Amino acid sequence: MGKEDEFAAVxxxxxxxxxxxxxxxxxxxxxxxxxxxxxxxxxxxxxxxTAKRRPGDFGMEIVGALLIPVxxxxxxxxxxxxxxxLAEKTGGDLAELTVTQAKDVARRIWTxxxxxxxxxxxxxxxxxxxxxxxxxxxxxxxxxxxxxNPSVANAFEAS
Amino acid sequence: xxxxxxxxxxxxxxxxxxxxxxxxCTIEIRSQVAVLGAVVFxxxxxxLPSAFCAFAVYVAFVRIAEQLPSxxxxxxxxxxxxxxxxxxxxxLTAILGWAFVRNYKNAQAENGPTRLPVGAKxxxxxxxxxxxxxxxxxxxxxxxVVWFANFGVLAHARSGRNGTAIEVSSGLWERxxxxxxxxxxxxxxxxxxxxxxxxxxFAALGSAAGAARLSIRIATLTGLAAMFVLVxxxxxxxxxxxxxxxxxxxxxTATVVLAGLVLLALPLGSTIVRRHCGLISALMxxxxxxxxxxxxxGLARFAKTFETYPARRQSTLADVGHSLFSPNLTHLSEAxxxxxxxxxxxxxxxxxxxxxxxxxxxFLLPTTAATYLIAGGAFDQALVTGVAVIFQLTTAAMLLNxxxxxxxSWRRVILLGVAxxxxxxLPRINLASIGYFLTNYAVAIAVPGGFGSPTSWEGVFSDACxxxxxxxxxxxxxxxxxxFFVAAAISAICLKALAMISVRVRQHDRxxxxxxxALAAGGVVSVxxxxxxxxxxxxxxxxxxxxxxxxALTEPLPWLRLCAPxxxxxxxxxxxxARVTPS
Numbered sequence: 156m157g158k159e160d161e162f163a164a165v166x167x168x169x170x171x172x173x174x175x176x177x178x179x180x181x182x183x184x185x186x187x188x189x190x191x192x193x194x195x196x197x198x199x200x201x202x203x204x205t206a207k208r209r210p211g212d213f214g215m216e217i218v219g220a221l222l223i224p225v226x227x228x229x230x231x232x233x234x235x236x237x238x239x240x241l242a243e244k245t246g247g248d249l250a251e252l253t254v255t256q257a258k259d260v261a262r263r264i265w266t267x268x269x270x271x272x273x274x275x276x277x278x279x280x281x282x283x284x285x286x287x288x289x290x291x292x293x294x295x296x297x298x299x300x301x302x303x304n305p306s307v308a309n310a311f312e313a314s
Numbered sequence: 315x316x317x318x319x320x321x322x323x324x325x326x327x328x329x330x331x332x333x334x335x336x337x338x339c340t341i342e343i344r345s346q347v348a349v350l351g352a353v354v355f356x357x358x359x360x361x362l363p364s365a366f367c368a369f370a371v372y373v374a375f376v377r378i379a380e381q382l383p384s385x386x387x388x389x390x391x392x393x394x395x396x397x398x399x400x401x402x403x404x405x406l407t408a409i410l411g412w413a414f415v416r417n418y419k420n421a422q423a424e425n426g427p428t429r430l431p432v433g434a435k436x437x438x439x440x441x442x443x444x445x446x447x448x449x450x451x452x453x454x455x456x457x458x459v460v461w462f463a464n465f466g467v468l469a470h471a472r473s474g475r476n477g478t479a480i481e482v483s484s485g486l487w488e489r490x491x492x493x494x495x496x497x498x499x500x501x502x503x504x505x506x507x508x509x510x511x512x513x514x515x516f517a518a519l520g521s522a523a524g525a526a527r528l529s530i531r532i533a534t535l536t537g538l539a540a541m542f543v544l545v546x547x548x549x550x551x552x553x554x555x556x557x558x559x560x561x562x563x564x565x566x567t568a569t570v571v572l573a574g575l576v577l578l579a580l581p582l583g584s585t586i587v588r589r590h591c592g593l594i595s596a597l598m599x600x601x602x603x604x605x606x607x608x609x610x611x612g613l614a615r616f617a618k619t620f621e622t623y624p625a626r627r628q629s630t631l632a633d634v635g636h637s638l639f640s641p642n643l644t645h646l647s648e649a650x651x652x653x654x655x656x657x658x659x660x661x662x663x664x665x666x667x668x669x670x671x672x673x674x675x676x677f678l679l680p681t682t683a684a685t686y687l688i689a690g691g692a693f694d695q696a697l698v699t700g701v702a703v704i705f706q707l708t709t710a711a712m713l714l715n716x717x718x719x720x721x722x723s724w725r726r727v728i729l730l731g732v733a734x735x736x737x738x739x740l741p742r743i744n745l746a747s748i749g750y751f752l753t754n755y756a757v758a759i760a761v762p763g764g765f766g767s768p769t770s771w772e773g774v775f776s777d778a779c780x781x782x783x784x785x786x787x788x789x790x791x792x793x794x795x796x797x798f799f800v801a802a803a804i805s806a807i808c809l810k811a812l813a814m815i816s817v818r819v820r821q822h823d824r825x826x827x828x829x830x831x832a833l834a835a836g837g838v839v840s841v842x843x844x845x846x847x848x849x850x851x852x853x854x855x856x857x858x859x860x861x862x863x864x865x866a867l868t869e870p871l872p873w874l875r876l877c878a879p880x881x882x883x884x885x886x887x888x889x890x891x892a893r894v895t896p897s
Contacts, residue, residue: 177433177434177435178435178484178487178488178491179484179488181429181432181433181461181463181484182463182465182484185429185463186463189463203463203464203465204464204465204466206464206466206468206483208644208645209470209644210512210516210519210520210595210598210599210644211470211471211472211504211507211512211513211516212468212469212470212644212645213467213468213469213470213500213503213504214599214644214645214651215467215620215626215627215645215648215651216466216626216627216648217466217467217485217496217623217625217626217627218465218466218467218485218625218627219464219465219466219467219483219484219485219486219488219489219625220465220485220488221465223465224465
């Protein structure tokens, strides 16, 4: 899993935990486990989006809330934007960034210490991804409330 | 019948009706399983492939023997056709048995990655499942609940050595925790599968289809091997005799085309078995829907919940096509399932539109170039007859069950009457002339004018028209022209009457015995009415030989044969029903 994926997984998990979405957290853990086999978070998410119909299934296609893909997509875009701005301003290279350092970056963003990007930038990306994935207004608003929850920053420190 | 404690406010009569509807579904499922096990599978997965294997080996041996210099060796090698077929049948029987058992064991062992639900929401999920199960008044132990990661709202019922379980997706888990009524319906559907023992039947159906596929694959490979022997022999003959290369190539092409036409019957046979298994699966899913509706909110409200659910995928024309024709059918499309739940008429009677392909495919078998040669086409005819007879009996049995669920409408019984008469006519329509036409032109590639085939396009067109006319004449003879509609009307009236007397019949002291006798009589009449003098191998022997007497008896009113099965069932039961005072 690349740094972008790791950052996205860390941020997504923290937001879901802040929102009390235990089930989604369990699914994310499953997806991250799967990505170690498939090599990519996107491939693991794609596997969890599809299902083959078998006798004994209920068999009706009913779409569930795609919270995780929305957060993952937004977080990856957020990471890309952050890396680009950092490189432009300081010429820094994040290629060797560790997971711990990525969490630290996330913590600084959520506590407002980071100058280049803010939580509001992430909120914009989340709203845009939510619209693309067809989330309802209520679901999007809850996601935004959760990502602005102060406990998100604590989750980065604790992990 | 597993019931639910009646505390959800719906009327007793509505629950009684839904019981009857569920019982009707069970009758239809068992009938289709019976015809699959007794007719379709033996003919398509065993008899036809073994005949093909024996024929392929026979042809290859004969051709090889012809090339041998010593007549004595050739005679010693000359195969005995009967012994070959017997050996092929015995071998394939053993292979089918082995494959079925292996597939069944593998199916039981196959489970996707699942986990036990944990945390407060995990406990909530387990409690909801246990509470719903407890309402079922079943003595069976509650299933385990496991979950798997998937954003969709999915569920699966499984049963194996470790007991029963309901697998829920994370998407469904969230719905259950949120108290969504849709979630309750889905869980009830899976519970219906477990209560009825469906996972084992699904495993058996899949195993049977897999075993049939293996048998057919063996026959196909044997046929292809024989084809290569023939092609090789043609090539060798051409080289040694130094004949014109183009003549040799034409011979080889004709051999390959003819072999292809002959072997076409095998994948068609595989499709017949798979479609039949798929139809049974889809009927079992419908029954699970009906039972889930019985246990939750009633048929109409259950259907409404799913119809109006915003996140439900809308069915497309491709989905409808899949329901009607796919050999990989497991479930009907969402829209069709909902429409069926709204239609009591369709639920208590056979699902004609989905069954139609299951009778059309066997009907088409003689168009391939070989099956009509096996026992003079008697097995082809037996296959269509078996499916048609079970259609008659299933319809009658489901209507006798109707009772509290009410009479089907006139519209429905008229449709059934027409369908039953048409199904009764099919065993007497032989499409072998199409198979012969195709064989003729395959041979004509190498031997223009062979079999008397014309060598001009006008001649080919004329031949095609003659073949079409032949088939059309068969159709007219079997359906008795305008009298078909008289027969269909009588069928419809009998079906309506059967539904009307069903309550009285069931109240008779010996109702089970009576129904059995009536259905048996109707079945016998249906078989006799299927008699085809061109494919009468089985009808030459007692007791089927009485078919000629039946035809002689009904000669003044031959169209009566189309409605005779249902008429027989009604006339057998009516006198007993008349003696019962309804309570």
